[in-house]
Structures are given as C-alpha cells and as structure tokens.
Amino acid sequence: MCGRYAASRGPEDLAGIFEIEKWEPEEALAPDYNVAPTKEVYAVLDRPLKDAEDPKPVRQLRTLKWGLVPSWSKTPEGGARMINARAETVHEKPSYRRAFATRRCIIPADGYYEWVTGSGERDLEVEGKKKRPRKQPYFVLPADGSVFAMAGLYEFWRDKTLPDDHPRAWWVTCSVITTEAETSPLAVGPDEGPRALADIHPRMPLMLTPDRWDSWLDPSRTDVEDLRSLLAAPPEGLMRAYPVSTAVSNVRNNGPELLKELEGPEEGTLF
Numbered sequence: 001m002c003g004r005y006a007a008s009r010g011p012e013d014l015a016g017i018f019e020i021e022k023w024e025p026e027e028a029l030a031p032d033y034n035v036a037p038t039k040e041v042y043a044v045l046d047r048p049l050k051d052a053e054d055p056k057p058v059r060q061l062r063t064l065k066w067g068l069v070p071s072w073s074k075t076p077e078g079g080a081r082m083i084n085a086r087a088e089t090v091h092e093k094p095s096y097r098r099a100f101a102t103r104r105c106i107i108p109a110d111g112y113y114e115w116v117t118g119s120g121e122r123d124l125e126v127e128g129k130k131k132r133p134r135k136q137p138y139f140v141l142p143a144d145g146s147v148f149a150m151a152g153l154y155e156f157w158r159d160k161t162l163p164d165d166h167p168r169a170w171w172v173t174c175s176v177i178t179t180e181a182e183t184s185p186l187a188v189g190p191d192e193g194p195r196a197l198a199d200i201h202p203r204m205p206l207m208l209t210p211d212r213w214d215s216w217l218d219p220s221r222t223d224v225e226d227l228r229s230l231l232a233a234p235p236e237g238l239m240r241a242y243p244v245s246t247a248v249s250n251v252r253n254n255g256p257e258l259l260k261e262l263e264g265p266e267e268g269t270l271f
Contacts, residue, residue: 111141
C-alpha cells in the first residue's frame, strides 16, 4: 500500500523533470517529508486548459487532495479511505474505472514509507497478546536518487450545496495505484532486516519509469486492455530501502530529519 510518502521537490524542479508546460505559482506547496492522506499534493497530468479554445492537452502540475472522491459520490467523506487503487482491479472497480480510462496522473515523490510487520509481532499475535509493538518504518526510494513517479488517478467532484463561483464548489482528488511488492533483492538493502520490498509489506506504489510517462498521461488512450499493459511492474533492481526513525509514525512530525538513514532498526521495534 501507500499511506505516507515524502515530497521535497519544488515546482521548478518538477517542471524540468516532467516537461511541465503550465503550473500556478500561487499553488506551490512547501516541501513535505510526511505526506499523509487528505493533504494537498502535486500531480502531473495532461489536460486542456480551462476555458482555452485549443482542445489540445497541456502538461500541467496541479495541486490535488489525496483521497479520491468519485464524481457520483453524494458526499466527500469517503475520500480519506480511497488513497490507494489496486492495479489488479482498478479497471473494473466503480470508484476508479472511469478515472482509469481518462483521468490518469503521476504523483511525484522522493520515496514512500512503509512499516514492517515482523516475525516478532506475528508471534505476539499468535500468543494472543493484544498490545501491538512498535513497527519499524522504512523509507523506499529509487536507488539512483531520481524522482519516484507513482501512477495515480484523479477525479472531479461537485459540491452541490455551494454556488458555482464558490472556491470549494469543485474538489479535485487523487489516488495512488499499488501493485504487488517486488520479491527480487533490493539494489541497496540495509545491513540487517528486509532483503526485498515484499519482506517489508506485500504491496507497493506502482512506479512508472520515464519511458511510460507520456503513454500513461495521454488522455486519448482510453482502451482498457491497452491501458492495463502500462500497469506492469517496473524492472527489478531499481529500488533501495533503509530504516528511519519512528518519529515518522506521527503525522505531526515533518522535516528532512525524517529521511535520515539509521544504521539499523530502532531499539524497541520489531522486525
């Protein structure tokens, strides 16, 4: 799954990486090292500009809310639960299938956090102990330090309780697509602990390599079977993971220190 990630790159940097043609300076976000559901996040998308005469799609950097609200929802309350869409079923689930066909985006990140469910914790559960031990968080990122381009979907939702000219009349929300975690060895792994992403968690965000960016963002591609071919896992051996402080477990903590690599799991955590 993807329930937390880091995003420190600014719009100028992202514009160069993704060849952005349009972004609004007033929508710029501060670096966020603990991005959590319902926060405002950056998304790259190809879409005609609002009120433009030319219908040609323009690559834009937009600020969306993380947690997809389907257009047919009566309220936006379920958005916080719809932060992830499974690659295996995204084409058929009512909440995602329309967005999958025509409203795909890339959600840029430095990497994502995942909390390991270790053998010690499983042993305690088997013994019937209710107290849950602290889980060790890991930060997962491209081994070469490049942007982690997560496959995403976006959707528009109209709040019919507000007039058309109200700034909150329209919500634009997004979801991260996840896939099965890699079982192959990490490009760079910790000295102790997991040797593959699947050792940390069975799911991971679907990372799009640069050769897929244009195809994924192209709104003219609407054939479902054609699009499903873009959901293939990236090549093996691109990722690394390392343990970080359990401070990231508290969403109120935010800063570059959360990305500091630890020599090993924190004392008192289980793997």
